[in-house]
Amino acid sequence: MTNEPREVAGSLDATGLRVAIVAGRFNDAVVDRLVAGALDTLTRHGADPADVTIVRVPGAWELPIVLDSLAAGGTVDALIALGCVVRGATPHFDYVAGEAASGCAAVARQRGVPVAFGVLTTDTWEQAVERAGGKLGNKGAEAAVTAIEMARVLKAL
Numbered sequence: 557m558t559n560e561p562r563e564v565a566g567s568l569d570a571t572g573l574r575v576a577i578v579a580g581r582f583n584d585a586v587v588d589r590l591v592a593g594a595l596d597t598l599t600r601h602g603a604d605p606a607d608v609t610i611v612r613v614p615g616a617w618e619l620p621i622v623l624d625s626l627a628a629g630g631t632v633d634a635l636i637a638l639g640c641v642v643r644g645a646t647p648h649f650d651y652v653a654g655e656a657a658s659g660c661a662a663v664a665r666q667r668g669v670p671v672a673f674g675v676l677t678t679d680t681w682e683q684a685v686e687r688a689g690g691k692l693g694n695k696g697a698e699a700a701v702t703a704i705e706m707a708r709v710l711k712a713l
């Protein structure tokens with residue numbers, strides 16, 4: 557008998573997974589495309605739309621508190637954070653983008669529920685559009701794939 561390492565990997569099968577998408581309304585023209593990309597990806601991978609909850613919040617700053625509440629509720633296998641923060645000419649960007657990122661990471665670590673980070677943080681509006689179904693793909697769809705894989709990894713551990 558050979559000794560083989562135990563290898564754990566997550567499939568991309570979303571059948572039966574309960575997923576919540578939390579999306580900021582700020583820059584909603586872009587964020588709505590991220591939501592559509594995430595939803596399309598989840599259902600293409602087998603998720604039942606009835607098992608997907610979409611929660612809208614004012615902006616990226618508000619994402620972590622709602623993610624935390626959903627994770628604490630114990631009714632979701634994975635969370636997807638979607639938003640769009642455009643730098644413009646204000647240092648506000650750094651606070652909003654920074655807190656969104658660290659808050660999402662904290663929820664995942666503290667609650668043990670994966671949080672896929674699909675928050676665009678760009679210098680310009682054009683860069684955001686390119687990443688929301690434009691020539692550089694759809695960050696919402698990418699986040700959905702990550703959410704599925706991480707939900708499966710955690711279930712397989």
Ligand code: INI
Nearest residue numbers: 580582614615616617639640641642652
């Ligand atoms: N929220 C965003 O999601 N994106 C932004 O680009 C943004 N800018 O630029 O200010 C933004 N600000 C609002 C913030 O998320 C909060 O909703 C607000 O500060 C109230 O708490």
